[in-house]
Amino acid sequence: MIIKTKSLLVNSLFLLLLLCSSKIVAQKTAIKIGIVGLSHSHVHQILGRENIGDIQIIGIVEPNRDLAERYSKMYNYSMDIVYNTIEEMISVKKPDAVTAFNSIYGHLKVVEICAPLGIHVMVEKPLAVSLKHAKKMEKLAKKYNIHLLTNYExxxxxxxxxxxxxxxxxxxxxxxxxxxxxxxxxxxxxxxxxxxxxxxxxxxxxxxxxxxxxxxxxxxxxxxxxxxxxxxxxxxxxxxxxxxxxxxxxxxxxxxxxxxxxxxxxxxxxxxxxxxxxxxxxxxxxxxxxxxxxxxxxxxxxxxxxxxxxxxxxxxRKPPFNDPFSLLAAVINKDVVLKxxxxxxxxxxxxxxxxxxxxxxxxxxxxxxxxxx
Structure with missing residues (x-):
């Protein structure tokens, strides 16, 4: 009887440690995401996304306060995380990656600011407004060794x-x-x-x-x-x-x-x-x-x-291949290497x-x- 009690105690402690370590791993692998722009309607995909622990939205860049407030009521985020500029959001929140939901012309600026700081970027399709912009973005991504992904539905x-x-x-x-x-x-x-x-x-x-x-x-x-x-x-x-x-x-x-x-x-x-x-x-x-x-x-x-x-x-498809933000997190965490x-x-x-x-x-x-x- 004593042996059984000890065995149950050991198993309970093991399960507790396992649960705690799983939470630690989840916390370590959750990618801190900054959202740049809210004007692109595809932003609803990330704002309305179920919290599955792979990413954490820590900041939003949107100078249009009316738009930001409208979405804050819709998705229940605090206006305290909304900033007017990318530089301000990065300085305060220090994201691992940003997702760009601004105009296509604005994609270049996002990469110009984020790449030198080692911040990974995912933009909505297409990659850039022109081949000239795209080449500048490619050069920056390679120089600073960041992931630069493009999301298509x-x-x-x-x-x-x-x-x-x-x-x-x-x-x-x-x-x-x-x-x-x-x-x-x-x-x-x-x-x-x-x-x-x-x-x-x-x-x-x-x-x-x-x-x-x-x-x-x-x-x-x-x-x-x-x-x-x-x-x-x-x-x-x-x-x-x-x-x-x-x-x-x-x-x-x-x-x-x-x-x-x-x-x-x-x-x-x-x-x-x-x-x-x-x-x-x-x-x-x-x-x-x-x-x-x-x-x-x-x-x-x-x-x-x-x-x-x-x-x-x-x-x-099964995660992380069913969702752009799961894939972004998996690539940054080196769980997935893109072919x-x-x-x-x-x-x-x-x-x-x-x-x-x-x-x-x-x-x-x-x-x-x-x-x-």
């Missing part, structure tokens, strides 16, 4: 990762064509907040319209599917179908990328009647359909127009910027633009 779609897996397995044969379609009815028509709309339809602050806002998705995915290979040429056509809503920028873009043995077509638009983020991948022997975040199909050719189809309903040309990686997104820069030039000159390889 589609990175977390299990269907995109299933598509990559099936393509690389050879099931549909060698890649021949990719068609990526992204967009919605337009920022004003879907009712984005005024602070977001103000810079989203500004050619300086956003770098363009739909060609930047949604063209980046396709460029990111296509670069990943081609394992980081650059296209040979880029041809783009843009239109302005809603001049009353988007007076200074394009709102519809078609971008054609040519590779040695394949073609990619990116259809980016603020004129879809129904919002979409889908993709078709054509191999020699079949087609992969990524219909949305969860619906996925494979068709294998039979004869002239026949096919055998498999359909899947996929579950979300070359990963969707979030700097290598991939530098090629994305080359493609977008060439696409804007092509649309302006009405000529195909060669890519330096």
């Amino acid at each position: 589609t990175t977390w779609y299990p269907t995109n990762h299933k598509a990559y897996e099936v393509l690389k397995s050879g099931k549909v044969g060698e890649l021949r064509k990719v068609i990526v379609r992204d967009g919605h009815k337009g920022p004003k028509r879907i009712g984005v907040n005024s602070e977001f709309l103000e810079w989203l339809i500004d050619p300086i602050q956003n770098g363009g319209g739909a060609i930047m806002d949604f063209g980046c998705y396709g460029a990111n995915l296509v670069t990943w599917l081609h394992d980081g290979k650059k296209p040979i040429s880029v041809t783009a056509i843009t239109q302005q179908q809603q001049p009353e809503n988007n007076p200074e920028v394009d709102d519809d873009a078609t971008i054609i990328l040519t590779y040695n043995n394949s073609t990619a077509i990116i259809q980016a638009s603020w004129n879809w009647p129904i919002g979409r983020k889908d993709m078709e991948i054509y191999g020699v022997n079949g087609v992969i359909y990524q219909d949305n975040d969860k619906d996925f199909r494979i068709r294998i050719s039979e004869g002239y127009s026949g096919y055998e189809e498999e359909s899947f309903k996929l579950d979300y 070359p040309f990963n969707l979030s990686s700097l290598e991939n997104n530098m090629i994305v910027m080359e493609i977008l820069e060439a696409a804007r030039k092509s649309a302006k000159t009405h000529r195909a633009v060669k890519i330096k390889r």
Whole structure:
């Protein structure tokens, strides 16, 4: 009986120590995050995120007090953590990383301030407003050895990762064509907040319209599917179908990328009647359909127009590959090492910027633009 009591006591002490050590580990690995800007509506993803212990929001930079107060009531954060400048927030809060939810033009300034201090950065797509800005950001990230990640909604779609897996397995044969379609009815028509709309339809602050806002998705995915290979040429056509809503920028873009043995077509638009983020991948022997975040199909050719189809309903990916901020924490903690040309990686997104820069030039000159390889 005494032996059992001692055994129970030892086990209880062991469990207590285990729980305490787990809490210590969680505290050590929680990444201190500063949020730069609240105008980008994607900021709701981090503000409304469940607290799972991998990140801690310690400061917010937003000079627009009305916007900051509106969100503070919505998400119950204290206005004491809101600062007017990045420098002030960093000086007081000393974050491990910042997430940028300001204008795309503002991404460069975030990196210019954070990189020399060793503060990691995650920006919302696209990486930068121009290739010139992107190159400056890349140089700073490499010089000061920080992680510079780009977040896309589609990175977390299990269907995109299933598509990559099936393509690389050879099931549909060698890649021949990719068609990526992204967009919605337009920022004003879907009712984005005024602070977001103000810079989203500004050619300086956003770098363009739909060609930047949604063209980046396709460029990111296509670069990943081609394992980081650059296209040979880029041809783009843009239109302005809603001049009353988007007076200074394009709102519809078609971008054609040519590779040695394949073609990619990116259809980016603020004129879809129904919002979409889908993709078709054509191999020699079949087609992969990524219909949305969860619906996925494979068709294998039979004869002239026949096919055998498999359909899947996929579950979300497991942490930390289901959430941008979990991945950011895992990368900083060295729990995850990103593969070359990963969707979030700097290598991939530098090629994305080359493609977008060439696409804007092509649309302006009405000529195909060669890519330096």
